[in-house]
Amino acid sequence: MRARALVGVLAVTSLAPALAACAGGAPEPDPDLPAVYAAEFDRVLAGDPSDLEREVLEDRRITDAEYSTARDAFRQCAEDAHYEVTFLEGGGFDIGPGPQVQDAHGSDEEALAAMDAVVAGCEDGTTASIGYLYEAMRSNPEGSTGVQVIRACFAEKGVPDGDGLSEEQLTQLLHDESYVPSSDAARACVVDPTGQLSPGELAEAVEQARTSAEVPAP
Numbered sequence: 001m002r003a004r005a006l007v008g009v010l011a012v013t014s015l016a017p018a019l020a021a022c023a024g025g026a027p028e029p030d031p032d033l034p035a036v037y038a039a040e041f042d043r044v045l046a047g048d049p050s051d052l053e054r055e056v057l058e059d060r061r062i063t064d065a066e067y068s069t070a071r072d073a074f075r076q077c078a079e080d081a082h083y084e085v086t087f088l089e090g091g092g093f094d095i096g097p098g099p100q101v102q103d104a105h106g107s108d109e110e111a112l113a114a115m116d117a118v119v120a121g122c123e124d125g126t127t128a129s130i131g132y133l134y135e136a137m138r139s140n141p142e143g144s145t146g147v148q149v150i151r152a153c154f155a156e157k158g159v160p161d162g163d164g165l166s167e168e169q170l171t172q173l174l175h176d177e178s179y180v181p182s183s184d185a186a187r188a189c190v191v192d193p194t195g196q197l198s199p200g201e202l203a204e205a206v207e208q209a210r211t212s213a214e215v216p217a218p
Helices: 035-046 051-057 066-081 108-123 129-137 146-157 167-175 184-191 199-211
Strands: 004-005 083-087 093-097
Touching: 035 051, 035 129, 051 066, 051 129, 066 083, 066 108, 066 129, 093 108, 108 129, 146 167, 146 184, 184 199
Parallel strands: none
Antiparallel strands: 004 093, 083 093
């Protein structure tokens, strides 16, 4: 049994006031960093960050090498728990039990619960914040809200959903369980508005959205 974690809509809210810049010779934070990301950096650092999170996030920048280090730490943690991880080109990862734990659980539900617990525990302090911010700042460098990104995708693909609605009204529409995207193009914008998934991953995600009870086919 394997599970896949895909990158979804990236939306951050401002949860903490800005902190003073770190002393001790750390690089100056990017003055052009969108406020929504600056607030998220501050929120993580004001909490109880791991040593890795503090080292990577204190300058409000995440390099490719730092992102790779965080993913390596996540994978090592999962492997220590006897799970196998493969990172996907478009973000996210595949994870499945190794032979040591393949038959350690009495049901699929127990196996999934155990795997979810490993993922949550291993993401904490590694990719949970670092990976999210790295991917968000590259896929959405302007720091637009998730709804703004989806609206832009709708406009680019000629999707009529939400035409004439305010941002607040579109937010309500997208969170309404009765909302049915009008086409596969609309579904693609909802599940991957910034185009981070590969064509195969996007097709799988759209099919899941089409067949989901929460997003029924029109």
